[in-house]
Amino acid sequence: MTVQIQPLVLKGGRVIDPGSDHDAVVDVLIGADGCIAELAPGIADKVGDEVRVIDVTGHLVTPGFVDLHTHLREPGQEYKETVETGSASAVAGGFTTVLCMANTNPVNDTGAVTRYIVGQSERCGLARVLPIAALSHGMKGEKLAEIGDMLAHGAVAVSDDGLPVMDAHLMRRALEYCATLGVPVIAHEEDSCLSGGCMNEGRVSTLLGLRGIPDAAEDVMVSRDIVLAELTGGHLHVAHVSTAGAVRMIREAQARGVHVTTEVTPHHFTLTDEAVVGYDPDTRMAPPLRTEEARQAVVEGLRDGTICCIATDHAPHATVEKEVEFELAANGVVGLETAWGLTYRLVQQGEIDLTTAVRLLTSGPSSCFGLSTGTLAVGASADVTVIDLEATTAVDVSAFHSRSSNSPFKGWELPSRIARTLFGGRTVYLWDGEEGRVGLEADL
Amino acid sequence: MAEGTQSKFSRKDLLGLKDLSAEELRHLLDVAEQFRGLNLRAIKKVPTLRGKSVVHLFLEPSTRTRTSFDIAAKRLSADTFSISGSSSSTTKGETLLDTARNLAAMHPDIIVLRHKRSGAPALLSRELPGTCIVNAGDGFCEHPTQGLLDMLTIRRSIGGFRGRTVTIVGDIMHSRVARSAIYGLRTMGAGVRVCGPRTLIPPGLDSLGVEAHDHLETAIAGADVVMMLRIQQERLARGGHYFPSTREYSRLWGLDRSKLARWARKDVIVMHPGPVNRGVELEPELADSKWSVILNQVENGVAVRMAVLYLVLGGERAARSEGRGV
Numbered sequence: 001m002t003v004q005i006q007p008l009v010l011k012g013g014r015v016i017d018p019g020s021d022h023d024a025v026v027d028v029l030i031g032a033d034g035c036i037a038e039l040a041p042g043i044a045d046k047v048g049d050e051v052r053v054i055d056v057t058g059h060l061v062t063p064g065f066v067d068l069h070t071h072l073r074e075p076g077q078e079y080k081e082t083v084e085t086g087s088a089s090a091v092a093g094g095f096t097t098v099l100c101m102a103n104t105n106p107v108n109d110t111g112a113v114t115r116y117i118v119g120q121s122e123r124c125g126l127a128r129v130l131p132i133a134a135l136s137h138g139m140k141g142e143k144l145a146e147i148g149d150m151l152a153h154g155a156v157a158v159s160d161d162g163l164p165v166m167d168a169h170l171m172r173r174a175l176e177y178c179a180t181l182g183v184p185v186i187a188h189e190e191d192s193c194l195s196g197g198c199m200n201e202g203r204v205s206t207l208l209g210l211r212g213i214p215d216a217a218e219d220v221m222v223s224r225d226i227v228l229a230e231l232t233g234g235h236l237h238v239a240h241v242s243t244a245g246a247v248r249m250i251r252e253a254q255a256r257g258v259h260v261t262t263e264v265t266p267h268h269f270t271l272t273d274e275a276v277v278g279y280d281p282d283t284r285m286a287p288p289l290r291t292e293e294a295r296q297a298v299v300e301g302l303r304d305g306t307i308c309c310i311a312t313d314h315a316p317h318a319t320v321e322k323e324v325e326f327e328l329a330a331n332g333v334v335g336l337e338t339a340w341g342l343t344y345r346l347v348q349q350g351e352i353d354l355t356t357a358v359r360l361l362t363s364g365p366s367s368c369f370g371l372s373t374g375t376l377a378v379g380a381s382a383d384v385t386v387i388d389l390e391a392t393t394a395v396d397v398s399a400f401h402s403r404s405s406n407s408p409f410k411g412w413e414l415p416s417r418i419a420r421t422l423f424g425g426r427t428v429y430l431w432d433g434e435e436g437r438v439g440l441e442a443d444l
Numbered sequence: 445m446a447e448g449t450q451s452k453f454s455r456k457d458l459l460g461l462k463d464l465s466a467e468e469l470r471h472l473l474d475v476a477e478q479f480r481g482l483n484l485r486a487i488k489k490v491p492t493l494r495g496k497s498v499v500h501l502f503l504e505p506s507t508r509t510r511t512s513f514d515i516a517a518k519r520l521s522a523d524t525f526s527i528s529g530s531s532s533s534t535t536k537g538e539t540l541l542d543t544a545r546n547l548a549a550m551h552p553d554i555i556v557l558r559h560k561r562s563g564a565p566a567l568l569s570r571e572l573p574g575t576c577i578v579n580a581g582d583g584f585c586e587h588p589t590q591g592l593l594d595m596l597t598i599r600r601s602i603g604g605f606r607g608r609t610v611t612i613v614g615d616i617m618h619s620r621v622a623r624s625a626i627y628g629l630r631t632m633g634a635g636v637r638v639c640g641p642r643t644l645i646p647p648g649l650d651s652l653g654v655e656a657h658d659h660l661e662t663a664i665a666g667a668d669v670v671m672m673l674r675i676q677q678e679r680l681a682r683g684g685h686y687f688p689s690t691r692e693y694s695r696l697w698g699l700d701r702s703k704l705a706r707w708a709r710k711d712v713i714v715m716h717p718g719p720v721n722r723g724v725e726l727e728p729e730l731a732d733s734k735w736s737v738i739l740n741q742v743e744n745g746v747a748v749r750m751a752v753l754y755l756v757l758g759g760e761r762a763a764r765s766e767g768r769g770v
């Protein structure tokens with residue numbers, strides 16, 4: 001950050017920064033360089049007039065959230081989302097760092113596309129957008145893409161995401177090559193021979209007359225890739241884990257010392273396949289919503305650390321792709337603006353504690369991928385989220401800052417509310433009492 | 445029609461049998477029974493739905509169901525309009541919802557929908573609150589009028605449901621006919637068994653109180669009714685790996701007179717929703733034998749569909765208040 005800002009103090013909030021093991025009511029001083037300068041009680045009472053004081057007494061103050069898995073759709077599908085609208089959606093949800101998947105058009109499989117995405121992000125300046133490089137050329141699963149070139153232009157991880165790498169040899173080589181370059185391979189684990197359905201296979205798919213996808217479609221690929229990670233020493237990051245079997249295998253592999261990590265989405269720790277009853281296309285996603293047993297398994301994985309972070313898999317789709325027969329509907333849901341509320345709902349239900357919740361959205365994802373974000377340590381970029389835990393948020397998809405509204409949580413009432421998001425010390429999102437305002441002038 | 449019966453069915457749509465109560469099912473069958481008599485008269489037309497419009501939106505091929513609905517509507521004096529998959533604008537890329545909204549703007553009273561995607565009638569029901577939606581078969585989900593005609597046929601053949609056992613044999617996984625029959629029969633207290641290779645038995649049937657059998661012999665032993673499902677040979681071609689050949693299927697799960705004579709009750713009845721693959725799931729002669737009630741099913745289909753069209757439009761009270769006669 002070279003931009004100079006007016007120094008400011010966030011006064012009186014409860015600061016939880018799991019990365020620094022910090023949980024106390026303190027003031028947060030942000031310097032003119034947009035970085036964290038000091039955390040201590042009573043700073044606000046000592047500073048001069050040149051420092052702006054923002055009273056956040058009674059609110060929770062955390063590092064800006066980090067999302068390892070989003071789809072920002074630009075270039076190529078700007079009618080669903082752009083880097084700018086996706087960034088707006090991110091900061092409205094308390095996220096200041098988002099990784100965006102490579103399934104754009106053209107695919108992010110060369111440094112030029114990576115550079116374009118980074119450039120779009122720098123132009124809007126709302127959040128840190130870190131591209132994920134395609135693993136294979138055109139995401140066709142045939143030959144390695146120029147991963148090193150993309151890393152040089154700002155990519156931080158590698159994945160063919162929605163298109164599972166069915167060729168085990170290619171996956172082996174990708175893990176080896178990426179281990180050389182020091183970046184993780186993110187794998188959407190789904191055996192495409194086993195996954196010819198549109199929802200979880202089980203009692204509910206039978207009742208609805210929809211083709212099911214068994215847990216085994218995910219489990220056989222997780223099993224294969226753990227073996228390959230063990231062979232190669234590469235870092236395997238399993239995207240959006242959804243089955244009890246996958247959580248169990250990852251836990252066992254971690255105990256053996258295999259470098260495998262994983263994430264879970266808010267929809268998978270909140271909903272089950274019962275949500276598909278009624279055929280709402282916004283309950284269609286890959287992997288599909290599973291059973292209550294699986295939901296409990298992923299929550300247990302969040303509790304015991306097997307799953308190191310919550311990632312939204314924010315997947316915007318236009319209404320034309322969703323207002324159709326369930327089997328024809330596009331996979332995916334938007335998630336950035338509901339992620340915190342759903343995570344805090346888990347806290348309120350007693351399924352995880354508050355510090356764990358914050359960790360799963362901050363230091364959890366950052367340390368998993370070796371990012372410098374997700375912390376309020378002195379010297380870190382002042383990416384900060386301020387949360388009103390007493391408020392509630394009615395999920396109104398028409399008020400989303402995302403360009404799309406495909407959320408299965410429409411109409412839900414979620415606990416708490418994002419009150420303010422700062423990126424590099426500047427307020428980029430503010431709840432003004434009636435509506436959420438996004439932009440570099442949100443607080444002017 | 446007897447006075448005071450319309451309160452027993454007050455839905456504007458018939459999407460499936462899954463959520464119908466025993467009282468609603470019984471009422472539908474009772475009304476269908478009364479329309480059955482009409483179909484045997486020399487003059488088969490009544491003014492009950494005069495001035496009403498019924499659109500038959502059949503976006504998947506169908507001969508029997510479509511003709512049956514058409515005859516049912518016309519015998520009730522409704523005006524009918526037929527749109528098939530090949531003539532509809534869905535082939536020009538229009539979405540189902542846009543097609544339905546355009547139709548609804550012309551104010552039909554009922555849209556009868558046949559669609560290859562499960563849940564399509566639910567989509568229409570949600571988006572078109574002013575139009576009655578009748579499901580004529582959606583994907584693998586439900587085929588409620590088939591379920592009702594099966595139930596009417598069973599009730600007429602063996603007298604009732606409670607304590608009786610119905611065995612459904614074949615591709616349960618991809619069968620809307622099986623699902624509607626299971627829901628309706630279980631609600632009315634019948635026992636239901638299914639039988640077929642495990643590749644064609646979907647998970648979770650135990651939660652509906654359905655017994656799954658691997659072997660035809662145990663499946664039909666003691667059953668009052670055996671319902672054979674059509675084996676769709678195109679499933680084999682698509683690489684589903686459900687079974688190796690129709691020859692082998694026929695040998696293991698096909699029904700013939702010798703298996704019936706050895707394993708089944710003497711008075712068992714054999715049903716089939718049609719169209720029959722003679723020589724695959726049924727021995728060619730069996731469809732015409734003393735056990736078969738297949739043509740009774742077709743006959744009852746018209747009466748059941750008349751009852752459904754009549755009841756979704758409000759039944760007797762609505763007909764009288766609008767001067768349509770009953």
